[in-house]
Every structure is written in C-alpha cells, then in structure tokens.
Amino acid sequence: RYRLIVRQQPEQGRAGTFGSKERRPLDPLPIVQLEIFDKYGNLDLLGSGSPNLVMQVSALPVPIEEAQEEVTLEDKGGGESVEGMKQEKGKTLARASLGKQGQTVMQRVLEGKVTSSAHVAFDTDGSRACFFIFSDLSLRIEGTFKLVFSLVRLGMGSGARTSVGKIVATVSSDAFKVYSPREFPGVAQSTDLAKCLANQGVQIPIRNEARRGGSAAGRHIS
Template identity: 30%
Template sequence: FDLKLRQQPKQSRMCGVGEKADRRPIDPPPILQLRVINHSQHAEDHANVTPPSPSHADLLWLFLPSFLPTISSYLQNPYYFVYASLVSPDSGEELHLLRDGRTRATTGSVVSSLYHLKDIDNTDGGFFVFPDLSVRTEGSYRLKFSLFEIVQGKVYHCRSVYSDPFIVYSAKRFPGMEESTFLSRSFADQGLKIRIRKE
C-alpha cells in the first residue's frame, strides 16, 4: 500500500464541549490518497498482518460505514477505511479522551471510507477525506491516519501515516478559515460534501 497525505491540516478553532459548542472543522480538510502497489501480493499479505487489539477493534466498529457491498475495483472498494486519531506532536501518543476520561478529544467524522474521485489532473484516484473533523481543546497536535481493510469479517491494520503538526486556536486567537484549496474545490464540484470558502 501507498498511503499519502495530499492535503495537510494547518489550523482549527477549538469547539469546546456541550450542545452549544461552536464547531469548526480542521482547515483545510485532511485528504489522503491510496494506491495499491501490487494487487497479486496484496492478497497473500493478509496471512502476515496482525488484527488490531480488541479495544481498538471495538472502537472502530462504532464508526464503520453501514453499507458494505462487494465491489471488485480497489478504487471503489468499501472494505478500505481510514480512522483518524489525535496525537501528541512530539511523542505520538494517541489522545482519545479529554482529562475527564469520558469526552472524546475530537468530534465529527473520524472515519472515512474510500472515495473514487477525479484528481486535479483528471486521472482516477482513491481518496479518504475528513471534511467534518474538529478538535475540542486548543494546542498543538498531529493527526494519525490508520488504514484498515475488512477481510472476511475481520479488521486488519494495513499501515498508518502522520500529519504535520497543526495549531488549534481559542476562539479569540483563531485567525479565520482560509480560502479553500483547489483540491477541495475540485472534490466539492464532484459532489463531495466539503465546506467551500472563497475570499
């Protein structure tokens, strides 16, 4: 597998906790591209891949897409998905919960299925997009993106990649959303639900 971050997160406004929290998504929305390098070897590799721990598997099933039809092409394969978790920018420690031990550190969609979309050069590609992911508290963070595949009812971890560090600002310090990137606008034009901002 080749999993590449095509669009890095740069900033966000903290959304806080509670029903009246003013939720702003990470800007720009993280976008990853998947390439399957060797299709024949891919089928054999599952024998050597370790399933995730029970705690991770239980967590992931909460966010899986509800539809799993059988499609042969990997560009439209619904059995691939990416799970995004917040991590410390230095240690890489995953930050699932706030200090109260109950509230998730992120809110919004933490899982993306694979989207078959046209790239900016009009070639077909497989992409994972996170247009609705927010962080509750200010600070410096990275995002860890973990690629999984469902094979015969089991969830296999394929690989993980990390974003560059980004800043989550308080409401007073937030500089505002930037103009949407060409890649975001291109995907929105193809029907993907991404907030588009124009200067």
C-alpha cells in the same frame, strides 16, 4: 502494497468547549490519497475503491512526551491500556490511551466523523485517484497535534486490528495548532483539490475567499 499520502494537510483548528454546538472543522480539511500496487508494481485503482476499505483517524498531542507524563497505567483486561487526564483551572485538557501497538492516541478530544469511506474521483491533473476525506473534524482543546490516519480492511484476520478489521497502513499528518476562539486567525480559501472534488459531487464545504476569526465553515456544492 498500500501507500497513503496526505494530500491536504490540516494547518489550524479552533478549539470548542465540551458539548459546544459551534464547532469549527479543521482548516484545511484533511484529505488522504490511497494507492494500491499489485505484485508487479502496477497501480490497482479498482482495488482502491473497494467497499471493504475504510479509514479512521485519531489525534496525537505534540510533543508526545508531554502527554505521556500525564497518564497513569490502568489494567483494562484484554490488552494494555493507559488513560489519564491533565487538569488546568478545573478543565479537562486531554485524555490519552495507549493501545496494543504502543501508540498514544487522543480520545474524546477529537470531534466529528472520524471514519471515511473511499471516493474514487478525478484529481486536479485529470487522472483518477482514490481519496478519503474528513470534512467534519475538530478538536475540543488548544494545543499542537498530529492526526494519525489508519486504513482498515474489513473482515480480515490476524494482525493489528480494530474491532471490525485489520489495519493495513497508517500515515500521520504534519503538526498543526489548535487555537482558542479568541486567538483563532480565521479560515483560508478552499484549495483547488477541494474544489475539484466538490465539483464532482463530493460533499465538501467550499469557501471562495478567506474569512477571519472562525466564521461559518462554508457551503456545500454539488
């Protein structure tokens, strides 16, 4: 049995124009913990760190009903799919797609590394745990969103599938707001969990103090 826990929720983001080189990652950076239990209910830490497990992330607009009003059905042949755009002042605001599981997900709006491999490391309480870390995610448009994290087991057969494996568990983040560059309130000091993982060699940008107005993302420590 798989259990996913969003240990660090994204709380805000700064929108960047399409193709912008000045992206700002979501703050705080999302961190998801994986727990695997065997048939006896015991925690299987060894299985949690398997190289056959990866996590991918997509973005959902909130409220979802508003996005669904803007899409039109297209037949792509190999399963149902929906694509559409909402236009405002000549700018693309959203592109959504409806996959086989009936879930509308934002595509080409989420930038950065959308997959993560497992990191088995010490938690803040000294116990060993398995984490998936997304340190380079940003959204191109303003609005309110949730992130959907999907745990994929590579090389599996039937079921809900990606192009390379089977989705075995999903979890969603809390809703958060993406601001315009002018309205962005700034970034917070890095959390104890982020600092704990960075001190063990995990490549995470660390800020020792809060910064206003979307200044540089921080530095990497190892």
